[in-house]
Amino acid sequence: MGIDESVRQAILGAVPSLRAFAISLCGSVDRADDLVQETLVRALANIDSFQPGTNMAAWLFTILRNHFRSEYRKRRREVEDSDGHYAESLKSQPDQYGRVEFSEFRAALAKLPTDQREALVLVGASGFSYEEAAHICGCAVGTIKSRVNRARTRLAELMSIDGAEDFGPDQATRAVLVGNDRS
């Protein structure tokens, strides 16, 4: 009978956000799409362990995140200074993300430690609660909160090097988004 239609729709519905999360983790669209593909293959192979009625997106994010982490650890052994390497790969492909206007922000984001970057993206962009993000990352809620705070502080430092007044000139939108999480 194959995949249940509602499960299939839930998986496809999560794909756009999974891709965005994957790109923020690994910095390359091609690599991110491979990561999403590997995630979907794993998810379907283990679909019996998904509990109907629970959050499909959170389940898929957990698989993707764990898969990325194990790959990342493998690569870390192969490539010295993986964070620096990652930042370099971004620099050499400024348009990979699609829009040049995000390149400065992306470069700053790339300089964050992976655990801070993933926490910030999950809470600040994917719209997960601190509790959900903690579940996805397999750590305590307080740990997520402190990672998000450190990520924000560090990002602000990195961005202000080039002048805090220079980025994000959209005043109308800014007024709506006073530093809070989407959820």
Add this chain to the structure above:
Amino acid sequence: MNDRKPPGRQNPMEAAATRNKKTPVKLSREIQARLGQQLRAMYDDVVEQGVPDRFTELLNRLDDSENKGKP
């Protein structure tokens, strides 16, 4: 007779102000807001691309192979 504040209790606003002075890098709400905005704009730029065909096709393929038993 009760015009003195109880000792050891501080107005929460004052407490926050004191904390802020002690924290060297306290983010202004404005900077926080801009960072949040950039992060979401960057993220949503990808989300708006929708589901690339390769993933729809992948699900179809995996579904087929499940129907036929694992290849």
